Amino acid sequence: MTALALALGSYRTGGRARALAIAACTAVVTGLLLVAVSVVGYTAVDGVEQTMPDGSTVFIGYGGDVANLLWDRGVRPGYFFALLLICLVPLTLLQQVVRLGTAARERRLAALRLAGATPGEVRAIGAWEVGLPALAGGVLGLPVHLVLRTLFGADATLSWVGDRDVARELRLVPAAYPAWWQVLLVVLAVGLLGVLVGALASRKVVVSPLGVSRGARRTPPRGWLPGLLLAAGIFLAGPVYLPFFERGWAQLGLMLGITLLVLGVLTSGPWVAYRAGRALAGRTSSPALLLASRWLVMDARAAGRAAAAIGVIALVSGAAASLMADLLVNARSNGHGVEAMYSVPMALVYAVLLVALVVATFALVVHGVESLTDRRRSLASLAAEGVPLEVLERAVRWEVALAAVPISVLALVGAGAVGAVTLFGDPVVLLVDLALRAATLGLIWLALLASTRLVRPWLRRAVDPTNLRTT
Amino acid sequence: MNHLLELRGLHKSFARTEALRGVSLDVQPGEVVAVTGASGSGKSTLLHCAAGVLVPEAGSVTFAGQRLHELDESARTRLRRREIGLVLQFGQLVPELTAAQNAALPLLLDGTDRRTARTAALAWLERLGVAEVADQVPAELSGGESQRVAVARALVTGPRLVCADEPTGALDTVAGEVVLTALLAAVRDAHTSLLVVTHDNRVAARADREVVLRDGSVASGQPAVAS
Ligand SMILES: Nc1ncnc2c1ncn2[C@@H]1O[C@H](COP(=O)(O)OP(=O)(O)OP(=O)(O)O)[C@@H](O)[C@H]1O
Ligand SMILES: [Mg+2]
Numbered sequence: 001m002t003a004l005a006l007a008l009g010s011y012r013t014g015g016r017a018r019a020l021a022i023a024a025c026t027a028v029v030t031g032l033l034l035v036a037v038s039v040v041g042y043t044a045v046d047g048v049e050q051t052m053p054d055g056s057t058v059f060i061g062y063g064g065d066v067a068n069l070l071w072d073r074g075v076r077p078g079y080f081f082a083l084l085l086i087c088l089v090p091l092t093l094l095q096q097v098v099r100l101g102t103a104a105r106e107r108r109l110a111a112l113r114l115a116g117a118t119p120g121e122v123r124a125i126g127a128w129e130v131g132l133p134a135l136a137g138g139v140l141g142l143p144v145h146l147v148l149r150t151l152f153g154a155d156a157t158l159s160w161v162g163d164r165d166v167a168r169e170l171r172l173v174p175a176a177y178p179a180w181w182q183v184l185l186v187v188l189a190v191g192l193l194g195v196l197v198g199a200l201a202s203r204k205v206v207v208s209p210l211g212v213s214r215g216a217r218r219t220p221p222r223g224w225l226p227g228l229l230l231a232a233g234i235f236l237a238g239p240v241y242l243p244f245f246e247r248g249w250a251q252l253g254l255m256l257g258i259t260l261l262v263l264g265v266l267t268s269g270p271w272v273a274y275r276a277g278r279a280l281a282g283r284t285s286s287p288a289l290l291l292a293s294r295w296l297v298m299d300a301r302a303a304g305r306a307a308a309a310i311g312v313i314a315l316v317s318g319a320a321a322s323l324m325a326d327l328l329v330n331a332r333s334n335g336h337g338v339e340a341m342y343s344v345p346m347a348l349v350y351a352v353l354l355v356a357l358v359v360a361t362f363a364l365v366v367h368g369v370e371s372l373t374d375r376r377r378s379l380a381s382l383a384a385e386g387v388p389l390e391v392l393e394r395a396v397r398w399e400v401a402l403a404a405v406p407i408s409v410l411a412l413v414g415a416g417a418v419g420a421v422t423l424f425g426d427p428v429v430l431l432v433d434l435a436l437r438a439a440t441l442g443l444i445w446l447a448l449l450a451s452t453r454l455v456r457p458w459l460r461r462a463v464d465p466t467n468l469r470t471t
Numbered sequence: 472m473n474h475l476l477e478l479r480g481l482h483k484s485f486a487r488t489e490a491l492r493g494v495s496l497d498v499q500p501g502e503v504v505a506v507t508g509a510s511g512s513g514k515s516t517l518l519h520c521a522a523g524v525l526v527p528e529a530g531s532v533t534f535a536g537q538r539l540h541e542l543d544e545s546a547r548t549r550l551r552r553r554e555i556g557l558v559l560q561f562g563q564l565v566p567e568l569t570a571a572q573n574a575a576l577p578l579l580l581d582g583t584d585r586r587t588a589r590t591a592a593l594a595w596l597e598r599l600g601v602a603e604v605a606d607q608v609p610a611e612l613s614g615g616e617s618q619r620v621a622v623a624r625a626l627v628t629g630p631r632l633v634c635a636d637e638p639t640g641a642l643d644t645v646a647g648e649v650v651l652t653a654l655l656a657a658v659r660d661a662h663t664s665l666l667v668v669t670h671d672n673r674v675a676a677r678a679d680r681e682v683v684l685r686d687g688s689v690a691s692g693q694p695a696v697a698s
Pocket of ligand 2: 514515516636
């Protein structure tokens, strides 16, 4: 009970921004999960099998006044899966915002230990500090779901007359509410997730009454786990899925494969960042690049994790470019345009990617702010020794660029290799495909620039000479 | 053999430095012991071992018959919050809590109900002359005031021992004098033992006994113990 009360106490000051950001992220996650649950509960019949007089069966499809993603029994599981993937966007931001105010929080926890809180109690406080706002966010997810339903709501079984138009393809959210116990389950699960994230956030931190020592993170990130995940993902999405793509089990395999690919990219972030830092640290003579690469060699994990979100965006964008190329090849060969049934989901994918990039930019900003606060002492002493601010600013930019660009290029190229087969026949489509990939990289670069521009005030604060005296 | 605190042959080293090399020290109930010595001689390390915050690599720390160094972190913490008050150089109050809440914290952590804890905390703040800042947060307090709040927090559970590491080190002479007088009066009154690390000769002069450390060993002050 005391842990709970003390966790509540932390929201009075510095903890407030963190709590609000946690609640916002988890509210969006909850809203998306509720949509996903209602998609599972959507059981309108999209057609029947009929036996013909000659014994063969044909499928008689009914029309429905909802998006094909929802209406088509065969596509619905994929749509559900996509909704779960979209949850990764607010979740990657959540991973960064729990780091907000780390220095102040650690000081508070050390003071609590001094006053007689046991290590277990301090861990409980850390867990509640994330768990409570996450639970609040879970409850706030209900209005988020309502908003999504108002914007994209679809009645259950209106029979369809008329064209497959854009408006219909946007009716993506079932009108029916999930059952009360499903809502309760989702809200509690999100709250529990918060508790877990809060407990894990302080896992490596030893809070003694005399202060905080971070667990020595001397071991560099290793590459075998992401490598294994990526290999398994490619295997499931390629050699297993492609020959059997009409079977139900193959589709499940594909989803598992995509999940593994995404996890592989997410976990390889720190490793790629570390390798990039290693590769440059011994070779560069630019002070900014040297600083940035040394930061990554010393601790690539934080930057790597923030950059991994960008890598996933590149991966999805690369896959989307391949799909676009495929659609274009078909459209050009049969002379019709791309149908709304396909173009609307594609447009939605790109819209989600753009939002995800903005969110990832903020994740990078949070990372920048936290790592600048962490390094304020060494930054202040560098500035005091006469290193110009521009060099430090370039170092900050290089750190995220070294972490984010290699993984993004790899993801874009990797995702392109799958679709490359369809491109060779058609130079126009090949050009479109390359343009989409290049545009993705350009936008990612812009996001990196924006994030370092946004942390500039914190850099100025970090080089303040008074930081030379703080511990 | 009825020492309150019994330190025997303490060894403690950090990375490359050997901070304590076989220190032995006893503190009697109600005794005020000042620990002095040059910077880096191991005073803080000794105090942290005595309070059960650090565990020595060799030697024993016996407090009221309990072998502190054999307890695990949680058990030591629970014992410490009831029986041993700790005051460090900069107060180290929880920045989000008011002075009264900070002083009441050890009681709250021990399961005392909020109202009783607050009453006890306010009584101590009153005695130490900082009752009027009870509802302010540490950022709004002067150094001397936060140090007195830290003393209140150390005394609120009625501990048998208070360990203080340069409690006046960060204060000017006048403020230091106020804090010191308040601390000494409080421990003398409650018959609490005090182990205080200090650079200040006037503190040492007001103690029952002065122990001088040099390079991690006791140079003088500990009467030879018949073992
Ligand atoms: N956490 C630590 N890590 C590494 N070395 C330490 C640590 N704590 C203390 N030391 C070293 O142990 C030795 C004794 O330190 P200690 O803090 O006990 O000295 P002190 O007598 O309190 O000095 P001061 O009067 O300056 O506070 C010093 O050489 C110090 O550098
Ligand atoms: Mg000291």
